[in-house]
Amino acid sequence: MEAFCLCISITTPKKNLVLLSDRRKSCLLKKRGIARFQSGGNVRKASGLPASRTERSVVMNTNNAAALMDSGSLVFAPNGNEKVMDLVPFGRPSTSIMKANDATGGIGIVNFIKGKTFLITGATGFLGKVLVEKIIRTAPGVRKIYVLIKAKNKEAATQRLRDEILNAELFNSLRLTYGKSFQSFMLEKIVPVVGNVCEYNLGLDEDTAEIISNDVDVIVNSAANTTFDERYDVSLDINTKGPKRLMNFAKKCHKIKLFMQISTAYVNGQRQGKIMEKAFCIGDSIAKENILSEPRQGSLPLLDIEEEMKLVLENHQFLDDESVVQKMKQLGRERANKYGWQDTYVFTKTMGEMMIDKLRGNIPVVIMRPSVIESTYKEPFPGWMEGNRMMDPIILSYGKGQLTGFLVDPNGVLDVVSSSGPLS
Numbered sequence: 001m002e003a004f005c006l007c008i009s010i011t012t013p014k015k016n017l018v019l020l021s022d023r024r025k026s027c028l029l030k031k032r033g034i035a036r037f038q039s040g041g042n043v044r045k046a047s048g049l050p051a052s053r054t055e056r057s058v059v060m061n062t063n064n065a066a067a068l069m070d071s072g073s074l075v076f077a078p079n080g081n082e083k084v085m086d087l088v089p090f091g092r093p094s095t096s097i098m099k100a101n102d103a104t105g106g107i108g109i110v111n112f113i114k115g116k117t118f119l120i121t122g123a124t125g126f127l128g129k130v131l132v133e134k135i136i137r138t139a140p141g142v143r144k145i146y147v148l149i150k151a152k153n154k155e156a157a158t159q160r161l162r163d164e165i166l167n168a169e170l171f172n173s174l175r176l177t178y179g180k181s182f183q184s185f186m187l188e189k190i191v192p193v194v195g196n197v198c199e200y201n202l203g204l205d206e207d208t209a210e211i212i213s214n215d216v217d218v219i220v221n222s223a224a225n226t227t228f229d230e231r232y233d234v235s236l237d238i239n240t241k242g243p244k245r246l247m248n249f250a251k252k253c254h255k256i257k258l259f260m261q262i263s264t265a266y267v268n269g270q271r272q273g274k275i276m277e278k279a280f281c282i283g284d285s286i287a288k289e290n291i292l293s294e295p296r297q298g299s300l301p302l303l304d305i306e307e308e309m310k311l312v313l314e315n316h317q318f319l320d321d322e323s324v325v326q327k328m329k330q331l332g333r334e335r336a337n338k339y340g341w342q343d344t345y346v347f348t349k350t351m352g353e354m355m356i357d358k359l360r361g362n363i364p365v366v367i368m369r370p371s372v373i374e375s376t377y378k379e380p381f382p383g384w385m386e387g388n389r390m391m392d393p394i395i396l397s398y399g400k401g402q403l404t405g406f407l408v409d410p411n412g413v414l415d416v417v418s419s420s421g422p423l424s
């Protein structure tokens with residue numbers, strides 16, 4: 001299996017927590033002046049652009065370079081004299097670029113996967129598909145992959161598996177490999193289950209929950225709401241309580257060997273300068289870090305996730321259907337800003353990490369924090385992307401001659417990774 005990720009292993013009081021950051025991100029975050037694709041507090045707001053921006057689809061007016069710069073999704077801070085060439089891994093000796101060695105099965109992931117059973121959420125999404133394809137192509141010895149899919153019944157879940165996952169062009173290489181037996185091989189390996197990370201026990205029926213909990217070795221949580229300015233109640237339910245429910249389920253899985261949470265590099269918020277990758281614990285906040293770093297310290301804002309949930313409930317009580325959407329969006333933004341994050345998405349994803357840290361006990365956990373994820377790089381073939389998202393509007397409009405100029409700091413670094421990257 002090709003692997004070029006940078007693995008940073010953090011020793012925390014509890015054992016077995018690893019944070020994986022894509023290589024460029026972990027280097028970039030240690031530099032001042034990052035070119036980031038995320039809305040930031042010091043960014044001019046979009047004019048005439050749709051209000052919803054998501055990590056999967058940064059919305060841009062592709063006809064207007066000025067609007068692109070102005071979109072609130074790009075932060076180009078000066079890089080001073082630092083050069084891109086300087087980007088090198090840093091940190092303790094445990095930080096290492098792991099080079100794949102095909103003859104020996106790379107770094108051992110393929111061997112690990114052999115015979116293992118996975119439960120993957122978010123498999124109908126962009127990254128989830130790439131993950132499922134990658135596992136089956138590079139480790140066909142995987143025993144089974146349960147994919148948790150929102151659907152009204154088993155038939156509908158199976159239909160979504162066929163339509164949205166297996167029929168994706170991304171699976172063409174596997175289609176070629178398995179020919180006529182493609183569908184049967186895939187359906188032997190991939191088992192759709194009806195579920196929802198927002199429901200009690202993941203919305204699984206009792207029998208399915210029992211079977212999976214006796215069967216599963218690895219859980220990967222890729223399900224998320226990636227809209228930056230989502231309603232607070234919605235975002236909190238999926239991105240914070242979702243990981244909590246999944247971790248509670250993981251605790252019932254007798255054979256569990258690994259829980260992987262797909263998070264985002266932007267949980268680092270507006271931190272500046274050299275930042276070591278570090279797990280978030282309950283009570284942490286970026287606002288607290290900022291205050292602690294000031295010579296004259298004010299009172300510490302203590303982030304209490306349970307209180308945030310209560311606040312959402314309280315606010316709900318007094319709102320009618322019409323005002324609830326705007327109020328909840330506003331509340332998310334306010335709470336995120338209060339505690340030092342730039343938007344509701346990254347704030348609730350961070351609290352998701354905190355819930356995992358709080359509940360994991362002895363379960364080995366990997367938290368992966370990719371930056372902006374773009375198309376596939378080399379495998380299964382270059383350039384696969386779902387929709388017109390992330391930087392694609394810029395690349396496409398440049399290719400079509402619609403975007404003739406794009407003002408950037410020449411020393412800035414685009415913080416983007418290929419979808420082949422984080423999953424390798």
Ligand SMILES: NC(=O)c1ccc[n+]([C@@H]2O[C@H](COP(=O)([O-])OP(=O)(O)OC[C@H]3O[C@@H](n4cnc5c(N)ncnc54)[C@H](OP(=O)(O)O)[C@@H]3O)[C@@H](O)[C@H]2O)c1
Nearest residue numbers: 056122124125126127196197198222223224264370372373
């Ligand atoms: N894309 C990026 O650039 C990027 C960068 C950094 C980190 N990430 C992280 O990577 C992960 C995947 O992102 P993505 O771009 O693949 O997102 P995506 O395309 O929006 O996919 C989201 C997935 O989550 C599922 N989901 C949403 N709510 C759910 C619920 N209540 N129960 C079960 N499943 C639910 C969706 O299912 P439906 O199809 O049913 O809606 C979909 O499969 C996320 O955790 C995100 O935070 C993404």
